[in-house]
Amino acid sequence: MTEVSLDELGPVDYVVVEFPAGASNFTGEMAAELLALVDSGTIRVIDALILTKDADGNVEATELSDAGELGELKAIEAGLGELLAGDDVEHLAAAMEPGSTAGVLIWENLWAAPFASAARRAGGQLIANGRIPIQAIIASIEADEATATAGG
Amino acid sequence: MPLRPARVGRVGVIRAPVAKTAVVAAAVTPGRGAPVAKTAVVAAAVTPRVGRRRI
Numbered sequence: 001m002t003e004v005s006l007d008e009l010g011p012v013d014y015v016v017v018e019f020p021a022g023a024s025n026f027t028g029e030m031a032a033e034l035l036a037l038v039d040s041g042t043i044r045v046i047d048a049l050i051l052t053k054d055a056d057g058n059v060e061a062t063e064l065s066d067a068g069e070l071g072e073l074k075a076i077e078a079g080l081g082e083l084l085a086g087d088d089v090e091h092l093a094a095a096m097e098p099g100s101t102a103g104v105l106i107w108e109n110l111w112a113a114p115f116a117s118a119a120r121r122a123g124g125q126l127i128a129n130g131r132i133p134i135q136a137i138i139a140s141i142e143a144d145e146a147t148a149t150a151g152g
Numbered sequence: 153m154p155l156r157p158a159r160v161g162r163v164g165v166i167r168a169p170v171a172k173t174a175v176v177a178a179a180v181t182p183g184r185g186a187p188v189a190k191t192a193v194v195a196a197a198v199t200p201r202v203g204r205r206r207i
Contacts, residue, residue, distance in 0.1 A: 016170065061155050086155055087164035094169035135174050137194050 007120065010113030011129070012046065014106045016092050021099040031072045034105075038076060045076045047083045047106040051093050059093040 037043045050062040064070065064077045083106055084092075096102050116126075 014166075063156060082156060082158050083165060084159060085162035085164040086160045087162075088166040089155070091164065091166040091169050095172040097172075133174065134194060137197055141193055141197055 008113055008117055010044075010109040010111070010116060012106060012108050014092075014104065016051075016095055016102050016104050018096055018100050018102045020097060021101075024101065028071065035072050035076065042109075042111050043107040044110050045079065045105065045107050046081045047104075048076070048080060049084060049089070049104045051089065051096065051102045051104060053093055053096045053098055053100055053102075055098050057098050059089060059096075061089045 034045070038045060048064045050064065050067050052060045052062070054060075064073065064080065070077055084104070092104055093102070119126075
């Protein structure tokens with residue numbers, strides 16, 4: 001992993017993308033999009049793992065380097081930081097359905113790092129952050145519509 | 153395949169079991185129970201000046 005000063009570190013996020021049994025359709029598109037984000041300096045991939053959960057709920061983790069032909073992902077794999085620990089595998093896999101495979105991706109939001117640094121230098125401190133699910137936006141809009149309909 | 157030795161025995165960064173989030177695709181993909189119109193409505197709600205009134 002490239003050495004990064006703590007003050008210059010951007011927010012770090014993760015996703016677990018599940019592929020239900022028989023539903024995966026890998027064309028290389030995901031890898032290309034991920035690489036584009038890296039190449040544009042938007043993100044830096046810190047870690048990646050592939051998890052499988054069998055029908056009995058047993059979980060197996062595979063390093064990206066052990067996942068076979070990596071193609072374009074080889075460049076990313078070379079820079080991984082192995083942030084995740086063994087315990088993390090169980091915690092992340094808790095969200096998976098039995099019989100599924102999932103990709104875990106940890107990344108630094110490079111795009112946010114300069115703003116975060118500036119906020120810290122200005123004396124600010126992060127006290128909350130998060131993501132608004134699209135479902136919540138839909139629910140809010142629908143509630144508005146229902147109110148408007150009832151009122152109109 | 154086993155995990156790399158460097159991952160074993162370390163303190164993790166994911167502090168607790170992760171809960172499954174609702175599947176977003178089902179809400180925004182055209183199909184049964186998920187009208188495509190919702191996508192446009194959500195897009196409008198997050199577009200500058202087109203968004204909703206706060207009060």
